[in-house]
Amino acid sequence: MTTVTNPQRLGDDVVDRQLSPELTQGPTEERTSRFGSLRRSAVRAASSAGWALAGFTVLVGLYWIVSALATQLPSPWQTALAFRSLFAHPFTDSVTNKGILLELAISLERVFIGFGAAAIVGIPLGLLMGSVRRIWQVTNPVVQVLRPVSPLAWFPIWLIILASDASAAVFVIFLTALWPIVLNAAAGASSVPRDDRNVARVFRFGRKEYVRHVLLPNAMPSIITGLRVSMGMAWMVIVAVEMLSGSSGIGSFVWNSYNAQSYASIIVAIVVIGITGFGLDTVLLRLGRRFALPEVNS
Secondary structure, three states: OOOOOOOHHHHHHHHHHHHHHHHHOOOOHHHHHHHHHHHHHHHHHHHHHHHHHHHHHHHHHHHHHHEEEEOOOHHHHHHHHHHHHHOOOOOOOOOEEEHHHHHHHHHHHHHHHHHHHHHHHHHHHHHHHHOOHHHHHHHHHHHHOOOOOOOOHHHHHHHHOOOOOOHHHHHHHHHHHHHHHHHHHHHHHOOOOOHHHHHHHOOOOOOOHHHHHHHHHHHHHHHHHHHHHHHHHHHHHHHHHHHHHHHOOOOHHEEEEEEHOOOHHHHHHHHHHHHHHHHHHHHHHHHHOOOEEEEEEO
């Protein structure tokens, strides 16, 4: 006996077998797959948190040993008490006493102003240096001579010019952040693929179209890297500048705590400085991933 197969049904079966698992799976399988993905993400996050906790535990243990050997240093418990005391009134603003978070906000304001000015000046300058050979030949020697100079060496010069330690600190941050931004932007502009340049030439892109569609997309990862490096350097330098000026800011807080022999407050300030720097770097890191080229993200 011969079985007759319906051609239309056969064609439908073939199409069903060719469909991807994502299209053929039902709601139950889809929920299971999503749950498995969330579970793996949670396991990875818990693992990372566990290893980080282990690292900080080792760090606290090492500090406890050092504080036991150097009796002038506060113990971890004394540091915890100082932490609670300082954060009981973190925004105190008086003539003789400023809260630790108020001092932190003053430092962040200076860093953001100097860093923002460096980005406004450094990104266009770096793109020009990387795109136009003559500009590179003129500016690169100047950059290479000024870049190795310690930022703190500029502080007395700006203090003489501006007669204000707060404004001088901002300009020191500006110079600190400027050079990494310039050099990374120049590197990104000079690494535009030849194929992209040829396409822009074929379609007769104007300057604005070339900058928007070719130059910036290819240079953006390098620009973000320069911003990230500059922010890290600026945050380190502002503490030293404020310790040198002694007026206000988290660096001044550290120096005043040393003069008052409040060593536990210094440890608390170091923790606050580190956490703040980590937060700033994380923001720029996420920004870099957002603007990374597709092949880098993959």
